[in-house]
Amino acid sequence: MQSEIVLAQDTCPLPxxxxxxxxxxxxxxxxxxxxxxxxxxxxxxxxxxxxVPHTPVFVKGVFNLRGKVIPVIDLRTRFQMPEIEYxxxxxxxxxxxxxxxxxxxxxxxxxxxxxxxxxxxxxIEAPPAFGNELDTSYLLGIAKVRGEVKLLLDIDRALxxxxxxxxxxxxxxxxxxx
Amino acid sequence: xxxxxxLESVNIExxxxxxELAVRSMTEMDVVAEEAQTICERFAAIQHLAAExxxxxxxxxxxxxxxxxxxxxxxxxxxALRDAVSKVQDCMDGSGxxxxxxxxxxxxxxxxxxxxxxxxxxxxxxxxxxxxxSEDRTLALEKTPEDVEVINAIFRVFHSIKxxxxxxxxxxVYRFAHEVETLLDYARxxxxxxxxxxxxxxxxSADFLSRCIDAIESGxxxxxxxxxxxxxxxxRILQTIEDRxxxxxxxxxxxxxxxxxxxxxxxxxxEVATNPLAPEETAMVAARSxxxxxxxxxxxxxxxxxxxxATTESKNNGERYSIRVDTSKLDYLMxxxxxxxxxxxxxxxxxxxxxxxxxALIRTIAQLAQITSEVQRTTxxxxxxxxxxxxRRTGRIVRDLARKFGKKVEVEFEGEETEVDKTIVEELAxxxxxxxxNAIDHGIEMPAERAALGKSDLASIRFTAVHEGSQIxxxxxxxxxxxxxxxxxxxxxxxxxxxxxxxxxxxxVMELIFNPGFxxxxxxxxxxxxxxxxxxxxxxxxxxxxRVDVQSKPGGGTKFTIRLPLTRAxxxxxxxxxxxxxxxxxMSSVREIFRPAESAVSTVHGKGKLVLLHDRLLPIFNxxxxxxxxxxxxxxxxxxxxxTQSEGRQVCLMVDELVGKQEVVVKGxxxxxKDIPGVSGGTILxxxxxxxxxxxxxxxxxx
Numbered sequence: 001m002q003s004e005i006v007l008a009q010d011t012c013p014l015p016x017x018x019x020x021x022x023x024x025x026x027x028x029x030x031x032x033x034x035x036x037x038x039x040x041x042x043x044x045x046x047x048x049x050x051x052v053p054h055t056p057v058f059v060k061g062v063f064n065l066r067g068k069v070i071p072v073i074d075l076r077t078r079f080q081m082p083e084i085e086y087x088x089x090x091x092x093x094x095x096x097x098x099x100x101x102x103x104x105x106x107x108x109x110x111x112x113x114x115x116x117x118x119x120x121x122x123x124i125e126a127p128p129a130f131g132n133e134l135d136t137s138y139l140l141g142i143a144k145v146r147g148e149v150k151l152l153l154d155i156d157r158a159l160x161x162x163x164x165x166x167x168x169x170x171x172x173x174x175x176x177x178x
Numbered sequence: 179x180x181x182x183x184x185l186e187s188v189n190i191e192x193x194x195x196x197x198e199l200a201v202r203s204m205t206e207m208d209v210v211a212e213e214a215q216t217i218c219e220r221f222a223a224i225q226h227l228a229a230e231x232x233x234x235x236x237x238x239x240x241x242x243x244x245x246x247x248x249x250x251x252x253x254x255x256x257x258a259l260r261d262a263v264s265k266v267q268d269c270m271d272g273s274g275x276x277x278x279x280x281x282x283x284x285x286x287x288x289x290x291x292x293x294x295x296x297x298x299x300x301x302x303x304x305x306x307x308x309x310x311x312s313e314d315r316t317l318a319l320e321k322t323p324e325d326v327e328v329i330n331a332i333f334r335v336f337h338s339i340k341x342x343x344x345x346x347x348x349x350x351v352y353r354f355a356h357e358v359e360t361l362l363d364y365a366r367x368x369x370x371x372x373x374x375x376x377x378x379x380x381x382x383s384a385d386f387l388s389r390c391i392d393a394i395e396s397g398x399x400x401x402x403x404x405x406x407x408x409x410x411x412x413x414r415i416l417q418t419i420e421d422r423x424x425x426x427x428x429x430x431x432x433x434x435x436x437x438x439x440x441x442x443x444x445x446x447x448x449e450v451a452t453n454p455l456a457p458e459e460t461a462m463v464a465a466r467s468x469x470x471x472x473x474x475x476x477x478x479x480x481x482x483x484x485x486x487x488a489t490t491e492s493k494n495n496g497e498r499y500s501i502r503v504d505t506s507k508l509d510y511l512m513x514x515x516x517x518x519x520x521x522x523x524x525x526x527x528x529x530x531x532x533x534x535x536x537x538a539l540i541r542t543i544a545q546l547a548q549i550t551s552e553v554q555r556t557t558x559x560x561x562x563x564x565x566x567x568x569x570r571r572t573g574r575i576v577r578d579l580a581r582k583f584g585k586k587v588e589v590e591f592e593g594e595e596t597e598v599d600k601t602i603v604e605e606l607a608x609x610x611x612x613x614x615x616n617a618i619d620h621g622i623e624m625p626a627e628r629a630a631l632g633k634s635d636l637a638s639i640r641f642t643a644v645h646e647g648s649q650i651x652x653x654x655x656x657x658x659x660x661x662x663x664x665x666x667x668x669x670x671x672x673x674x675x676x677x678x679x680x681x682x683x684x685x686x687v688m689e690l691i692f693n694p695g696f697x698x699x700x701x702x703x704x705x706x707x708x709x710x711x712x713x714x715x716x717x718x719x720x721x722x723x724x725r726v727d728v729q730s731k732p733g734g735g736t737k738f739t740i741r742l743p744l745t746r747a748x749x750x751x752x753x754x755x756x757x758x759x760x761x762x763x764x765m766s767s768v769r770e771i772f773r774p775a776e777s778a779v780s781t782v783h784g785k786g787k788l789v790l791l792h793d794r795l796l797p798i799f800n801x802x803x804x805x806x807x808x809x810x811x812x813x814x815x816x817x818x819x820x821x822t823q824s825e826g827r828q829v830c831l832m833v834d835e836l837v838g839k840q841e842v843v844v845k846g847x848x849x850x851x852k853d854i855p856g857v858s859g860g861t862i863l864x865x866x867x868x869x870x871x872x873x874x875x876x877x878x879x880x881x
Contacts, residue, residue, distance in 0.1 A: 050868040051759065052847065053805035054854050062847055062860055062868045067513030069845045069860040069868050104849045 019140050020121035025150055026093060026110040028076050029084075033110075034117065034143065034152045041094040041105060043113055046086055060109060065094065072107035073159065084111070098156045106159060117150070119143045124152065188231040192270065195224050197297075200263045200345050214255055218244050224266060236269045298394065301342050305391050308335045309384050314570050316380045317577065323372035332380065333362040339387060350401055351390050354408045358383045361415050370422040379414055381574070386411055508560060512747065515550075515557045516843050520866050522550045558745055559597065565652070566594025568603050569641045572610045576639050579618045586625050586636050587618065593643035598650045599745035605722055606652070606742070609715040613654045613738050614639060616712065621658030621736050631733070633657070648841065649724075650744055655737035661730040663687050669696065688728045692716040720875075723749055723766040747844055751861070752820070753837035753869065756801045757809040760869045761833070762842055762861055763820060767874040769828065770821040771836065779814045787814060789830055796821065798830045804856070809834055822874040829874070840864075844871060 023034030024043075044065070049072055051061040058077035062069050072092060076083055089112035096103040127139035138158035143150045199220055225240035243262040250258045312335040319328045340355035361379065364370035386408055393400035526543050533539055573589040580587035598606075617639055625635035642653045663684065670676045670690045682690075690696060694713040715738075719726045724742035743749055743766070751762035752771075770791070778790045779798070787798040798819065802809035811817045811834050819830040842861035846852065858873035 048867045050860070050870060051807070052851060052854060052857065052870065053807075054856070055851060059851070062851070062870075064862050064866055064868050067517040067862060069847055069862070071848050071851050099849050106848075106850065 018121060019124050019152065020119060023117050023119055023143075023150070023152060024093065024113060025115050025117055026113040028079065028081055028111050032114070032148060032150045033075075034119070034150045035093065035095065035155050037116060039095045039097075039155050041096050044092050044094065044107075046090050046092060046109070063092075063107065065105070065107075068105070070094065070105050070107050072109060074109045076109070076111075078158070087111075095155055095159075097159055108155075108159075117143075117145055119145065119150070119152070127151075188227050189270075192224050192227050192231075192233075192236070192266075195220050195227075196263055196267055196270070197345075199259065200267075214247065214250075217259060218247050221247065221262070221266075233270070236266060239266055239269045298346060301346055301348075302391055302395050304342065305339050305387070308338055309388050309391070310567065310571075311335060312384050313381065313574060314567065316377055316384070317570060317574055319372060319380075320374065320377045320577075326366055326368075329362060329366040329372070333359065333366055336362060336383075336387075348390070348394065348401060350404075350408070351387065351394075354383070354390075354412065355387065357412050357415050361419055364419060364422060370419065376418060379411070379418060381578075382411055383415070503560075505561075508557075511557055511560075512843065513845075515554050516862055519550055519554055520862060520864065522547060523864060524866075558748065561599050561601075561745060561747070562597035563600050563603055564595050565598050565603060565606075565643045565650070566591065566596075568607060568610065569594055569643070571607070572614055572641065575611055576614050576618065579615060580622075583618060584624065585618060585622050587622060588636050588638045590638060590640045592641065596643040596645060596650060597744075598643075598742070599747065601746050602650075602722055602742055602744070605718060606740070609718045609726070609740065610641075610652075610654065612712065612715050617654070617656040617658060617736065621656045621660070623659055645744070646741070648744055648748070648750060649741050652740045652742070653737060654740075655735060657735040660732045660734055660736055661688060661691065661728070662732070666690055688730060691728065692726070720766075722746065723764050725766065748841050749844055749871070751840055751842040751871065753840050753842075753863070754818070754820070754831075754833040755835045755837055756805070756833050757807040759805070759807045760837060760863060760867075761801065762840075762869050762871045763822065763831065763874065764871065765839065767822045768820055769823045772819055772821070773817070774815055774819055776813075776815040789814060789819060791821065791830075794828075796828055796830045798832050800832045802832075802834075831872075831874075842869070842871070 022037040024037050024040050025032055025034050027033065047063045047065075049061040049063050052059065052071075055061075058073045058075075060072045060074050062071050064070075074083070086109075090109065091113060092107040092109055093113065094105060094107050097106055098104070123145060124141040124143045127136040127141055129136065138154050140152040140154045143152055199217065221240045221244045225237050225244065228234075228236035228240060243265065247255070247258060247262060312332050315328050315331050315335075319325065319332065322328065336355045336358045340352055340359055343349075343351035343355060358380070361370070361376070365372055365376065370376065389407075390401060390404060393404040526547055529539060529543050569591050573591065576587055576589050622637040622639075623631070623633075628635045628637065637657055639654065639656045642655075644651050666687055667676075667682070667690075670687075670693075671678055673693075673696065675690060675693055675696065676682065691712045692715070696712065716726055719740055719742065722742050723746075724740060726741075727739045728736060729739070730736040749762075750765035752765055752768055754761050754763060772791070774789050774791070780788050780790070780795075782788060787800070788795045789798055790796075798814055801807070802811075814832055817832045817834060818836055819832055821828055821830055823829075840863075842863070844859050845861060847854070847857070847860050856873055857870050859871045860868045861871055863869045
């Protein structure tokens with residue numbers, strides 16, 4: 001019942017989609033996040049990354065995934081969290097984003113992955129509104145599992161490919177000014 | 179619910195069977211006994227399905243048709259089949275309940291009522307292939323007009339298109355193809371002599387059909403919006419058919435004037451319709467007709483060249499088995515093979531270091547290396563096609579233009595079987611067209627002028643293609659008047675491209691013609707002289723990471739040499755190091771590599787640096803600063819400078835050191851990172867890491 005009311009609200013980014021289902025849980029510092037398992041292609045250890053000039057700061061560069069060149073971004077930097085040294089647990093989650101014509105593969109650097117959880121609709125609440133201070137439009141919702149909070153990411157919104165283009169241009173311009 | 183989906187699937191199944199039969203009835207010329215048997219079985223299947231779905235009407239019709247067809251003699255089987263298919267189709271339409279999109283056969287428009295995008299897409303692809311083949315064959319036919327085999331081949335092209343168009347209800351295409359088919363039918367029954375005019379007609383018809391196909395591709399209503407230009411063509415076809423007896427009775431013209439120059443005025447020049455879609459084309463057609471009726475010039479090919487072409491023709495058109503493969507699968511295979519090569523080289527290094535005593539193992543590894551590189555080569559070759567088709571297509575332009583200008587030109591081809599990546603072939607079409615336009619308009623003299631100069635009045639344009647290492651070299655040479663050094667210099671000075679006092683080498687003068695807007699033509703013609711052309715050639719060729727050079731001797735002709743990589747997927751790259759980063763610079767843009775003396779470097783406003791090389795000041799582009807890469811080297815005289823060139827501008831890239839020259843496979847950086855200034859893509863280097871490929875031109879733009 002509660003979820004019905006939530007779905008009707010404007011704050012919910014995907015009113016028609018059920019949010020229940022399997023999520024891959026990873027963490028950045030003390031915060032836990034979930035990405036729909038369907039969006040995840042694979043999880044790999046940290047490979048050699050080649051930096052690409054004139055890109056937004058959160059773009060770490062590109063790497064070779066079995067012969068394909070895949071861009072990789074640092075989710076910490078993307079969410080304006082402080083950078084830390086990469087550790088043995090640091091890994092890359094390769095996701096498939098919605099592109100203009102076809103899915104766009106992208107690597108996300110995270111502090112570590114934990115587990116795959118099956119989250120019921122009843123355990124998911126609407127993302128809270130923090131006003132202008134914090135944009136939460138890329139959250140599908142917030143899940144409470146065993147007393148822990150998991151932020152469910154709408155990864156297509158968090159890394160909107162179109163927005164990415166604009167950011168890339170912006171990044172290119174700013175470094176040109178320097 | 180379940181019931182209705184079942185009905186629907188039965189319906190679709192019947193439709194599919196019908197479609198298959200319809201295609202066969204349209205495309206096959208005759209049917210042998212056992213095929214007739216299978217066709218009858220199809221109708222039995224339809225009957226069975228229909229009975230199951232309770233389409234009594236359909237089942238009954240299918241049953242009667244079975245028995246009728248079984249009794250039909252082979253000669254009239256196809257037409258009987260056509261009737262049968264349409265009967266069952268009518269019946270199906272009548273029985274209702276069919277999925278949306280299958281109805282609406284009475285709209286009367288040219289848009290197909292059976293809108294199956296897949297079928298239409300197949301039709302477009304197939305028709306284009308057919309038309310391309312027909313063009314080659316038609317041009318071959320001009321040289322060997324008696325060759326019934328070739329006429330038959332062309333006939334089959336129009337016949338197939340007609341059949342498919344009828345099936346998809348592109349009425350306009352169907353009706354037009356039918357007229358051409360009729361014309362060709364006379365030709366293959368030797369009731370119509372193949373004259374250059376007939377060749378023109380066939381070519382123009384194929385052109386019109388090509389436009390139809392383009393229109394169909396542009397959208398469901400595309401064909402309706404195509405201007406009505408076929409009327410005039412049909413008129414010409416009918417006229418030609420009507421005149422055929424007169425010609426044979428009256429004049430007995432030699433089919434193609436190989437020795438004599440008998441021109442036969444057939445085409446009514448005034449009736450050439452205008453076509454807003456392709457004004458140039460129309461102008462060409464119009465002009466061609468004028469030439470025809472003025473009974474003057476003819477392209478009389480030398481017999482030797484004719485037979486030459488014909489032999490290669492028949493060789494190239496011999497039935498070859500091929501399959502169509504999705505390019506994404508090829509790309510994936512390329513990626514995997516690339517990885518295989520890297521893995522193989524890592525294993526090999528490891529093994530040769532650790533187990534040098536084990537000769538058997540070393541031998542096996544060497545063999546593996548050989549096999550891997552062979553697999554890689556084969557994979558790359560899979561995307562390659564012979565360049566011959568493009569050459570002949572350009573030959574067609576030569577033919578049309580020569581007739582328009584009243585010049586006599588013979589076209590020769592060499593190395594048609596030379597293979598090159600399909601995308602390169604497509605991109606090469608424009609440069610070649612500009613080169614031959616230029617050659618015919620400016621280079622080749624009028625027959626009288628040639629005679630006065632003591633040249634054969636038959637000029638020649640020669641296309642050759644050869645592989646040279648990892649490049650293909652395409653040459654287009656003519657034996658015309660050559661480039662006029664004095665005229666080029668004069669124009670260049672007028673256009674302020676060079677200073678009045680500049681003294682240039684011959685090569686430098688020739689290079690001037692590639693400047694945008696440059697033209698030596700005294701007057702602007704519809705074909706060339708506007709000064710767009712040669713710069714387009716250079717731009718296109720450089721885009722493909724190739725080079726174009728021109729050589730010329732006064733009175734002796736001009737030769738354009740285009741060097742291109744065999745594929746866009748692989749480039750010859752110079753791997754350089756800046757700090758810890760490695761970059762790949764395309765070899766095609768590298769001119770010189772040197773380490774400057776300290777005295778040769780000067781500074782502008784304390785920031786921009788210039789270096790003096792061969793008496794020219796070149797700007798230095800500091801890669802580490804521009805890309806924000808940390809490097810220990812600050813002074814140009816400690817670094818390596820690479821002189822790069824594109825579009826005539828030179829610039830020096832400053833790097834820490836050279837790693838080596840290497841063939842690299844070009845890969846995109848993905849949709850998110852595609853417009854990064856100075857970076858055109860990436861590649862997987864020998865150690866499996868990604869190296870960025872630099873786009874020299876964009877780097878220069880940022881200077």
